[in-house]
Amino acid sequence: MFDDSKTKTVLQVEDLKMHFPLIKGLMRRRVGTVKAVDGVSMTVQQGETVALVGESGCGKSTLGRTILRAYEPTAGHIHYNPRGSDNVVDLAGLNNNEMQKYRPDLRMIFQDPFTSLNPRLPVVDIISEPLRANKIAEGVEAKDRVADIMRKVGLRPEYMERYPHAFSGGERQRIVIARALVTNPHIVVADEAVSALDVSVRAQTLNLLQDLQDELDLTYLFVSHDLSVVEHIADRIAVMYVGRLVEFARAEDLFRRPLHPYTEALFSAIPIPHPKLRGKQHRVQLPGDVADPANPPSGCPFHPRCAYARDICKKEVPELAETGSGRTVSCHRADELALKGVL
Amino acid sequence: MTKTPVLEIRDLQTHFGAREGLIKAVDGVSMTVNRGETLAVVGESGCGKSITAWSVMNLVPKPGKIVGGSINLYDRNGGSVDIAALDPKSAEMRAIRGARVAMIFQEPMTSLSPVHTIGNQIVEMIRLHQPVTKKEAEAQAVRMLDRVGIPKPTERMAAYPFQMSGGMRQRVVIAMALSCNADLLIADEPTTALDVTTQANILELMKELQAEHHTSMILITHDLGVVAEVADEVAVMYLGRAVEQTDVFTLFDHAQHPYSRALLGSIPELGKTRGQRLTAIRGMIPHPLNRPLGCTFNTRCPMAIKGACDAVEPDLIQTGPHHHTRCLAYQNGYTHHFDKKPEGAMRPSETIGGRAHV
Numbered sequence: 001m002f003d004d005s006k007t008k009t010v011l012q013v014e015d016l017k018m019h020f021p022l023i024k025g026l027m028r029r030r031v032g033t034v035k036a037v038d039g040v041s042m043t044v045q046q047g048e049t050v051a052l053v054g055e056s057g058c059g060k061s062t063l064g065r066t067i068l069r070a071y072e073p074t075a076g077h078i079h080y081n082p083r084g085s086d087n088v089v090d091l092a093g094l095n096n097n098e099m100q101k102y103r104p105d106l107r108m109i110f111q112d113p114f115t116s117l118n119p120r121l122p123v124v125d126i127i128s129e130p131l132r133a134n135k136i137a138e139g140v141e142a143k144d145r146v147a148d149i150m151r152k153v154g155l156r157p158e159y160m161e162r163y164p165h166a167f168s169g170g171e172r173q174r175i176v177i178a179r180a181l182v183t184n185p186h187i188v189v190a191d192e193a194v195s196a197l198d199v200s201v202r203a204q205t206l207n208l209l210q211d212l213q214d215e216l217d218l219t220y221l222f223v224s225h226d227l228s229v230v231e232h233i234a235d236r237i238a239v240m241y242v243g244r245l246v247e248f249a250r251a252e253d254l255f256r257r258p259l260h261p262y263t264e265a266l267f268s269a270i271p272i273p274h275p276k277l278r279g280k281q282h283r284v285q286l287p288g289d290v291a292d293p294a295n296p297p298s299g300c301p302f303h304p305r306c307a308y309a310r311d312i313c314k315k316e317v318p319e320l321a322e323t324g325s326g327r328t329v330s331c332h333r334a335d336e337l338a339l340k341g342v343l
Numbered sequence: 344m345t346k347t348p349v350l351e352i353r354d355l356q357t358h359f360g361a362r363e364g365l366i367k368a369v370d371g372v373s374m375t376v377n378r379g380e381t382l383a384v385v386g387e388s389g390c391g392k393s394i395t396a397w398s399v400m401n402l403v404p405k406p407g408k409i410v411g412g413s414i415n416l417y418d419r420n421g422g423s424v425d426i427a428a429l430d431p432k433s434a435e436m437r438a439i440r441g442a443r444v445a446m447i448f449q450e451p452m453t454s455l456s457p458v459h460t461i462g463n464q465i466v467e468m469i470r471l472h473q474p475v476t477k478k479e480a481e482a483q484a485v486r487m488l489d490r491v492g493i494p495k496p497t498e499r500m501a502a503y504p505f506q507m508s509g510g511m512r513q514r515v516v517i518a519m520a521l522s523c524n525a526d527l528l529i530a531d532e533p534t535t536a537l538d539v540t541t542q543a544n545i546l547e548l549m550k551e552l553q554a555e556h557h558t559s560m561i562l563i564t565h566d567l568g569v570v571a572e573v574a575d576e577v578a579v580m581y582l583g584r585a586v587e588q589t590d591v592f593t594l595f596d597h598a599q600h601p602y603s604r605a606l607l608g609s610i611p612e613l614g615k616t617r618g619q620r621l622t623a624i625r626g627m628i629p630h631p632l633n634r635p636l637g638c639t640f641n642t643r644c645p646m647a648i649k650g651a652c653d654a655v656e657p658d659l660i661q662t663g664p665h666h667h668t669r670c671l672a673y674q675n676g677y678t679h680h681f682d683k684k685p686e687g688a689m690r691p692s693e694t695i696g697g698r699a700h701v
């Protein structure tokens with residue numbers, strides 16, 4: 001388990017922004033900007049698991065992809081400390097050529113196992129692709145590594161000549177995991193990596209991800225909608241709302257006592273796994289519109305849907321500020337509210 | 344109210360002639376969907392849930408083929424048609440698809456074209472099934488996007504799928520399927536890509552529309568929390584077969600098949616597993632080309648009896664008025680091998696109240 005006394009900072013993200021143009025019509029006119037990630041700062045320690053949670057469309061995948069430099073960030077810094085080195089590089093400032101060196105270190109398990117697998121390649125080529133692209137291994141050696149990682153993720157190496165369509169959703173997800181881990185990476189962004197799996201295979205896969213973390217000293221950025229999975233695997237949790245962090249805390253503290261009203265609403269919607277309790281759950285309703293990242297509300301972006309909002313919330317943007325207990329939260333009323341957790 | 348079936352699948356077999364041999368992805372599935380109800384289908388990854396659904400749409404991907412069994416779809420007058428016997432390309436089948444049976448695919452990009460805006464795609468879908476003008480269809484599309492919680496739906500009509508997040512694409516697909524107003528909706532993992540608040544809203548919306556139109560639904564999901572919340576009936580699948588079907592209350596409290604019980608026992612609970620290893624069902628899913636003899640679950644079953652479970656293939660036995668189970672412990676002539684009948688979920692039900700929920 002992660003111990004923060006003896007680790008080093010592997011990632012320090014500073015005021016990171018990723019904006020996309022919003023284009024309309026045949027004339028491809030730019031009609032606005034989608035602020036998918038809009039000023040995120042966070043530090044990640046080596047060997048820990050930081051989970052990113054939040055509403056669909058709040059920018060979790062974009063944040064993960066921007067950190068791995070799948071995109072050219074609009075602004076901000078991504079300070080990265082490579083394994084076995086004391087140097088820190090700002091990935092945000094590197095061009096594609098300079099980035100090449102770090103690609104095998106920084107890997108992504110994609111959210112959509114269907115679109116991220118090339119249907120025309122057999123599985124062996126899909127999983128070994130990053131080995132060839134980064135000149136790490138080829139031929140028999142690459143094949144051995146593929147067989148090895150397939151076994152580790154619970155796939156039969158005999159199937160490596162099959163094409164992706166011959167696998168079920170859950171099996172394809174494991175192919176995606178195998179491809180991410182085959183380069184022996186340092187930081188892995190796992191985007192809904194276990195969502196397509198049934199509870200039993202998911203348990204195996206989570207155990208595997210944790211074993212590999214210990215064995216290979218991996219750092220995970222773990223995006224998931226399944227809060228019981230997040231609670232199980234995360235050391236710390238970052239809660240996002242329209243492109244920003246609203247709360248960042250140790251997993252247990254967050255579940256025990258959220259400090260941000262959005263986090264409280266999120267937790268209250270976790271389904272209870274027994275039909276007798278159907279309808280008995282008190283769900284915090286989120287009235288009003290889902291926030292639009294092209295036009296986020298003034299002040300606190302959560303204020304139009306927040307049951308605790310006051311006048312100040314409409315006017316002033318709350319800072320992401322440290323509270324006494326080493327937690328950070330961005331809410332004007334964090335000190336006075338006593339919100340309900342789920343543990 | 345008496346239950347009338349809208350869909351009866353009997354002994355369905357859908358096989359794939361793969362290079363390594365014949366893969367029996369679905370090999371004797373029987374399940375029933377009642378009118379106006381939701382049947383949840385659960386089971387291990389790769390057990391054949393999606394292929395069963397594709398079979399009902401008569402859209403089994405090549406080299407797969409329905410090779411046996413029947414899929415009877417009933418209309419409101421009691422007439423029925425066997426989908427399994429129809430040519431997938433026939434006019435009759437095309438008339439059923441979309442209008443009477445619609446599907447939300449597990450893979451959102453199956454239903455979405457990457458080169459058209461989502462607005463055009465929904466409008467086209469609506470006009471295919473309803474006699475409305477383009478303007479009316481557009482208005483309806485915007486309303487539907489709004490109901491599934493897409494912010495600024497009017498503006499978003501012009502977006503391409505790649506410009507949307509995973510969960511937004513999924514909601515577009517849900518909006519499209521719901522605008523068909525079909526009799527039977529098959530939803531394959533519809534809310535897996537969604538956060539719990541959006542999921543709760545979508546499930547509520549689906550329930551509303553179900554009540555409005557008296558739609559029936561097959562809901563495929565890994566999330567037993569979702570099953571608990573919306574299902575009327577549950578079918579549990581293992582290795583190409585349904586091993587148990589009953590109502591949701593009976594399943595959660597009195598599951599019979601050892602696989603169902605193991606599945607219910609592995610629901611993760613908040614606050615219980617930190618720092619521990621999660622428990623998975625022991626053993627590996629058998630190779631589909633190398634199905635175990637006898638009961639397909641015997642290699643992993645804690646109750647398996649040597650000489651019986653690894654030799655005799657159990658039938659789907661009616662064990663109660665609304666309960667079917669495929670396990671020798673319930674089959675005449677074999678029950679005496681089992682000193683104790685498996686009763687109730689493996690997890691004591693007291694532990695369910697571990698969370699505040701009032």
Ligand SMILES: Nc1ncnc2c1ncn2[C@@H]1O[C@H](COP(=O)(O)OP(=O)(O)OP(=O)(O)O)[C@@H](O)[C@H]1O
Pocket residue numbers: 165166167168169170171196198359361366368386387388389390391392393394395404405406407449631
């Ligand atoms: N085109 C194909 N060729 C060969 N085998 C296939 C093909 N498509 C699916 N299969 C096999 O059929 C079995 C059932 O697949 P299916 O997609 O129905 O599983 P599932 O229950 O939906 O799983 P999941 O929960 O992971 O989505 C799997 O073992 C899969 O490998």
Ligand SMILES: Nc1ncnc2c1ncn2[C@@H]1O[C@H](COP(=O)(O)OP(=O)(O)OP(=O)(O)O)[C@@H](O)[C@H]1O
Pocket residue numbers: 020021034035036054055056057058059060061062063111293505506507508509510511536537538
């Ligand atoms: N390439 C792109 N072009 C334009 N807009 C984009 C692009 N990629 C993402 N967006 C927008 O950015 C916002 C954040 O998307 P992102 O995929 O990061 O969300 P997410 O939090 O991962 O959501 P989900 O939980 O649904 O996967 C969304 O409004 C989305 O439409």
Ligand code: SF4
Pocket residue numbers: 260261262300301302303304306307308309310313318330331332333334
């Ligand atoms: S700052 Fe105000 S509006 Fe925002 S979460 Fe806190 S109380 Fe609610």
Ligand SMILES: [Mg+2]
Pocket residue numbers: 060061062111191508509510
């Ligand atoms: Mg995402």
Ligand SMILES: [Mg+2]
Pocket residue numbers: 168169170392393394449531
């Ligand atoms: Mg499936």
